[in-house]
Each structure stands twice: as structure tokens, then as C-alpha cells.
Amino acid sequence: MKKYTNIYAMVAILMLLFASCSTEKVEGPIDDADSQFTTITFGALLNDLANRSMQKGHFDQVPTCADAEPAVAVIEFSYGGSDYSTTVDIFSDDSGYFTDYSEDLKIPVPSDGSTMVTVTSFMVYDGDTSVASDAFYSAVNGNLIWIAPKGDDAEFDGYVEDALPKMFEVFPGTKPYFDIEVLCFDRRVVNEYGYVFFDIVPKTIYPLCLFVNYCNEDGRHWVADYAIDLYFGLDATGIQIYNHNNPNAMATTGTGDGGYFADPLCLVIPGPPANLGNDAPYLYLVIYPQDWGGTGNYGDIDNTPVPVALSWNMVNELLNDDGTTNEYLHLLVGECENALDGDGTIPGGGNGECDPANPGDDCDNDGFLNGVDNCPSTSNPSQADFDEDGLGDACDTDDDGDGILDADENTGCRLNTDPNCGVDPTDCIPAPGAGCDKLSFTETVSLVGFPVGQDPFYPLMIDGLQVGTINFDLETSNANNITVSIDLFEGLIASDAEVSLPVLGAQKCQTDINANDFSINVVVVSEGGIDYPLEVEVSANICN
Incomplete structure (x- = not known):
């Protein structure tokens, strides 16, 4: 097996730099009259065997895999604040494919520093200009057979370790060699089955x-x-x-x-x-x-x-x-005479009538053998164990280990060890006086469903009529405070208000407000602070 599976070993990006000591990196224009030159060479590596679900449309940008040998590479790169493009021949040896020497790939480098080179495009052609194979044909370079994906497309960077653009640092007195990962695409089978293979050499x-x-x-x-x-x-x-x-x-x-x-x-x-x-x-x-x-x-x-x-x-x-x-x-x-024989030593199926006590079985078929599964009879691929008692949350009757069974926990308190979690705090505002009504508002708030940069807001209702809006300024996850802002319609004021966080046992009361527009900040004194989504209760006396 070892003789041939190594052919398909995962491709690693090789960066072979023999660098002298330097203290200066040059990314802008190079004006040093004492500059030296370093010639760089590129190798082309076709991505390793992989099977991925994908959307067929975006692969229209990738050339079809072919049996043709690579002949030339068209490379776009930049350094010193300028952009360059060159076409170079491709040679091969026992180590693989590499670009020929080119004056265009001589990079000026300060004698006591280094130069940053960025490769922005790398395309490999077969050099056959006699027949146009597809839309990727070039009258000068032939048929495009490999291409390096660009990460800024956000479509191909998952198929390679290092998508373009890719930066290299070169030093004086060196002959650096850089490998570039490239892709080709077999359209024939993917159109029927919806999957794609990339191989280390073009294969069917x-x-x-x-x-x-x-x-x-x-x-x-x-x-x-x-x-x-x-x-x-x-x-x-x-x-x-x-x-x-x-x-x-x-x-x-x-x-x-x-x-x-x-x-x-x-x-x-x-x-x-x-x-x-x-x-x-x-x-x-x-x-x-x-x-x-x-x-x-x-x-x-x-x-x-x-x-x-x-x-x-x-x-x-x-x-x-x-x-x-x-x-x-x-x-x-x-079970019939001609049926294929099963193998009880293979994990994942259970050896017939599955025995949870057999460490080699996977009775719940969640990918974890009974011997290491923290819930061997209940599927739990995440193996979550909040209280770290060795019993997974999927089969633990007290997930947070606070002595209160999950079935008896208050809403939202299954993973909260505070014994007062979910207990309504004492009402801290007076009953509404003459000309006032009691407003009650409860909502589980988070940033989900709201545009980026916009705080969550909701209408405030009394007896089916909207009286204003409420806005939540949510700090980053695990922060220790939340700001609640209330904006009442014209002609209405709030005399008193209360904000409660039942799950965290936090409460803030404010009396004698007598304002149309106001905010209340609730600070939580709790290890871990606030995490969202979070249930928030608001009460207020609203007066004409």
C-alpha cells in the first residue's frame, strides 16, 4: 500500500528560502543603487485527491483536466509598488514541474534587506495552438490546463492550502523556489453526479x-x-x-x-x-x-x-x-445464503444486537466507539459535557451539575449553576398611579436577524396599542453589561422602570424618571458575563 498511496499524500506548500540575515523589508519602490538581484523559480502542484460537494456554476472558471503536458506559465506578480506580467517555459525533472529561468523573474533586493513579492495570477497552458479546446484557449499559449485559485473569490480557497494572492520574501544571494497550487476540473462526470476530484496529476x-x-x-x-x-x-x-x-x-x-x-x-x-x-x-x-x-x-x-x-x-x-x-x-x-458476510470488528454498525458494554461497538452510530463515547446509547456527535462529569449532556439528567434536574430547571437555566437562575426578582417599582398604565415587555434578544451594525429594537405595546420602541445595545459576547433604551411616543412619559435578566439574576430599577426618552444600563456581576441570546424583562409605568 505504501508504494502507491504516497502518490496521493496531501500536498504541502514548500517554501525553500536560503536567506542571509536582514533587518529591512522592502515593499515600496526600490531605489537602492547597491541593490542585488535574486532570480525566483516557481513550481506547479496540482491539488491532491479530494471529494467535495460543490456548486457547479463557479467551476466554470476552472479549466478542464487534460492529458496534455504543461508548456508555459503566464504569471502576474508585483513588488516595489509596481505590477508585472511574464510568460515563461515550464520544465520538469524527477521532483516535478518548474519554471525556466527568466530575466523577468530577477527581483532587485537591497543588499542589506529583502523584497516582498506578491503573486496575483498563475495560469498554465499546454502550448498547443493548433486546436482550440474550449473558451480558455489562447492563440499564443494554447489551451489552459491548470489555474491557481484566488482566495478573494471566496469560492476556491477551500480546495487548496494557499490560494492567491500569495506573498514571498526574497533575500540577496539566494535562488528561492516557490510552489504554487493549481487546479483542473473534470466536467464530464461532475455534470452527472455533482462531485469533483482533484488529483496530484491530471487523471480521469x-x-x-x-x-x-x-x-x-x-x-x-x-x-x-x-x-x-x-x-x-x-x-x-x-x-x-x-x-x-x-x-x-x-x-x-x-x-x-x-x-x-x-x-x-x-x-x-x-x-x-x-x-x-x-x-x-x-x-x-x-x-x-x-x-x-x-x-x-x-x-x-x-x-x-x-x-x-x-x-x-x-x-x-x-x-x-x-x-x-x-x-x-x-x-x-x-441473512440468506449468498449474502456478503459482515465484519463485527468494524466500528459504527454495532455487532448484530449491539451491546453498549462492548467497547468496540458504536451502538448509537455517532462516530464514537462505546469505549470512548460519553453517551454510548444516545447519539451525540459533539460529545458535549458541560459539567465535565464524564456523562454527555445528551444523556445527563443534570447537565450543569447544580443538583437541579434538567426537567425541573427554569426556562433557560439548564446550563446555569446559579440556584436562583430564572427566579423573578422582586418587583421594585410602585404600582401605576392615576393616569398611568403598567407596561410589561419580555423578549429573548440577540443580534440574529438584524443588519450588521444595527442594534435590536422592538415595539412597546399596552393593551394592543403601540406606545413607543425599545432598543438594546448589546455589547460583545461575555461583556458584563447591557443598555436598554426606551423611546416613547410624543405626549407619553415613564415615571418608573425596571429591567431584569432572569437567567443571570440581575435587576436594575429606576424611579422618578418622568421622561419620554431614557436608558437603563444593567451591570452583571457574574463569572463569564453576558452571552446572547438572552431573555430580558422590562416593566414600566407609562403616563399621559
């Missing part, structure tokens, strides 16, 4: 569609509900391409006029390593059979995972002559 990817049936010990068959893991390699130590916890690795099931159905699960996969025989396994598939209840369906079953080793011959024989469509790989799991 292929469709693989599964159709799985379940059979009981009597030999009766049903379409199966299932999910899969898929690895590039001989076992689960290989590169994982699909994960059974993700929707793109789960069968789509339902009911219709003909009864229960399951659509074929179509995947996209890489071809085999070049130094591996076509009959040798190179993909490791794990099927996770799922229970499926309902009248006439198979119900609860043995969920033991089923491993399947796939060779290139098995994949290739499913491909049709057009090379872009394929037949289904039919697999049978269950």
Missing part, C-alpha cells in the same frame, strides 16, 4: 453506482437502506473518500405506488495507481445496513458493517462503451 475519474438488496434467512429480498464508507486503499487506513455520516454517502429511500424504493447510490472514484495490477484491490468499501420499518418491509436487522474490496477490473467492467455511463454494482447483504 469514474462513476460507480451501487444497488444494494437485503435478504432474510428465508431468502426473501427487499431493496435496502444503507450508508457507505469508501477508502482509497486496502482498508480503513487509506484515504477516505466518502463517510457514511454524510448525506452524499447515504442511499435515498422512500415509498411510492410500487411500495418501498431505494435509488442507486452513485459515487465518483479515482482510477487505480499506475503500478498496481488491474485485478488487485485498490478501493475499500464498507456498507452499513440500516433498519427500515413499515408494513411489508424488513424492519429491524443485523446492522453489522459489510466490507467489500474493489479492483479496477470490477469497476471497469461496469463502464459502458461511452466511458461516461455505467451499469450498477449489485450487492446483497443480510
Whole structure:
């Protein structure tokens, strides 16, 4: 395995700089008459194998993967306050592709300092000007085959470690070599299946569609509900391409006029390593059979995972002559004579009737084996444990460990250890006098749903009529105060007002206000301060 999986090891950005000591970085114009020159070289690395959900539209900016060899690179870069563009030949050796020497890539560097160079664009062409392959064709440079993504597009920077623009620091007396990550895109399969692979060298990817049936010990068959893991390699130590916890690795099931159905699960996969025989396994598939209840369906079953080793011959024989469509790989799991055998040592499915005491099982199928799961019988992928008592919040009856069961906690107090959490503070304002009415307002406030930079505000109502507005100046999370501002309609004033934060046990009363527009600031003396969203209660006597 080691001989060929290394080909697909994750690409690291290499920055090989041999720098002399320097104290000055130059980013502006270079006027030093004693400047030296440093010639820089770039390498092109095609991004490593990855399978990502994506929106097809933005990949229109990426060239189609081709078998053509790279010939030239068109590079845009800047230093010293000026922008430059150059076209250089691409050579290769055992280490990969690299740019030829170019006078344009001689960078002036102060003798006692350094120069910052920023690469803003990097495009690789095949040099074949005889045939225009697509819209990326250049009459001068041929067909665009690789391109470095730009992070400011906010669309491709997730596919590489370092999107452009990329800055390098160069020093006098060095010959620096910088690698640039580039992408190509195989449109053929993605249009049908909605996924994309990037490989370390341009390669073809292929469709693989599964159709799985379940059979009981009597030999009766049903379409199966299932999910899969898929690895590039001989076992689960290989590169994982699909994960059974993700929707793109789960069968789509339902009911219709003909009864229960399951659509074929179509995947996209890489071809085999070049130094591996076509009959040798190179993909490791794990099927996770799922229970499926309902009248006439198979119900609860043995969920033991089923491993399947796939060779290139098995994949290739499913491909049709057009090379872009394929037949289904039919697999049978269950209890009948011809069903594939499950492997109880594989975590994630439970070994038949799952035993929570078995540390090698994952009875709740949340990705954590029973032996390390803080709620082995209750799915909790986050493994949250607020009171750090070793029992996850999903199965702990007292999440905050304050001695009050979650079922008996006041609203909003499940994760608050204050025994007075949620207890209404004593009403601190007098009853409304003549010509006044009592206003009561309760709201859970946060910045969600409001434009950036705008504080939350709400109408104030008495007996169905609006009498003004209330505004909350929310400090940053964990700050220790909140400011409440009230703006009453003309002709109305507030004589007294109270602001309470029941969850935090905080209260602020203000009497003899006698104003139309006023603010109250509530300071919280509590470890951790205020976190939002937060319930706020306001009472006020509103007078004509």
C-alpha cells in the first residue's frame, strides 16, 4: 500500500528560502543603487485527491483536466509598488514541474534587506495552438490546463492550502523556489453526479453506482437502506473518500405506488495507481445496513458493517462503451445464503444486537466507539459535557451539575449553576398611579436577524396599542453589561422602570424618571458575563 498511496499524500506548500540575515523589508519602490538581484523559480502542484460537494456554476472558471503536458506559465506578480506580467517555459525533472529561468523573474533586493513579492495570477497552458479546446484557449499559449485559485473569490480557497494572492520574501544571494497550487476540473462526470476530484496529476475519474438488496434467512429480498464508507486503499487506513455520516454517502429511500424504493447510490472514484495490477484491490468499501420499518418491509436487522474490496477490473467492467455511463454494482447483504458476510470488528454498525458494554461497538452510530463515547446509547456527535462529569449532556439528567434536574430547571437555566437562575426578582417599582398604565415587555434578544451594525429594537405595546420602541445595545459576547433604551411616543412619559435578566439574576430599577426618552444600563456581576441570546424583562409605568 505504501508504494502507491504516497502518490496521493496531501500536498504541502514548500517554501525553500536560503536567506542571509536582514533587518529591512522592502515593499515600496526600490531605489537602492547597491541593490542585488535574486532570480525566483516557481513550481506547479496540482491539488491532491479530494471529494467535495460543490456548486457547479463557479467551476466554470476552472479549466478542464487534460492529458496534455504543461508548456508555459503566464504569471502576474508585483513588488516595489509596481505590477508585472511574464510568460515563461515550464520544465520538469524527477521532483516535478518548474519554471525556466527568466530575466523577468530577477527581483532587485537591497543588499542589506529583502523584497516582498506578491503573486496575483498563475495560469498554465499546454502550448498547443493548433486546436482550440474550449473558451480558455489562447492563440499564443494554447489551451489552459491548470489555474491557481484566488482566495478573494471566496469560492476556491477551500480546495487548496494557499490560494492567491500569495506573498514571498526574497533575500540577496539566494535562488528561492516557490510552489504554487493549481487546479483542473473534470466536467464530464461532475455534470452527472455533482462531485469533483482533484488529483496530484491530471487523471480521469469514474462513476460507480451501487444497488444494494437485503435478504432474510428465508431468502426473501427487499431493496435496502444503507450508508457507505469508501477508502482509497486496502482498508480503513487509506484515504477516505466518502463517510457514511454524510448525506452524499447515504442511499435515498422512500415509498411510492410500487411500495418501498431505494435509488442507486452513485459515487465518483479515482482510477487505480499506475503500478498496481488491474485485478488487485485498490478501493475499500464498507456498507452499513440500516433498519427500515413499515408494513411489508424488513424492519429491524443485523446492522453489522459489510466490507467489500474493489479492483479496477470490477469497476471497469461496469463502464459502458461511452466511458461516461455505467451499469450498477449489485450487492446483497443480510441473512440468506449468498449474502456478503459482515465484519463485527468494524466500528459504527454495532455487532448484530449491539451491546453498549462492548467497547468496540458504536451502538448509537455517532462516530464514537462505546469505549470512548460519553453517551454510548444516545447519539451525540459533539460529545458535549458541560459539567465535565464524564456523562454527555445528551444523556445527563443534570447537565450543569447544580443538583437541579434538567426537567425541573427554569426556562433557560439548564446550563446555569446559579440556584436562583430564572427566579423573578422582586418587583421594585410602585404600582401605576392615576393616569398611568403598567407596561410589561419580555423578549429573548440577540443580534440574529438584524443588519450588521444595527442594534435590536422592538415595539412597546399596552393593551394592543403601540406606545413607543425599545432598543438594546448589546455589547460583545461575555461583556458584563447591557443598555436598554426606551423611546416613547410624543405626549407619553415613564415615571418608573425596571429591567431584569432572569437567567443571570440581575435587576436594575429606576424611579422618578418622568421622561419620554431614557436608558437603563444593567451591570452583571457574574463569572463569564453576558452571552446572547438572552431573555430580558422590562416593566414600566407609562403616563399621559
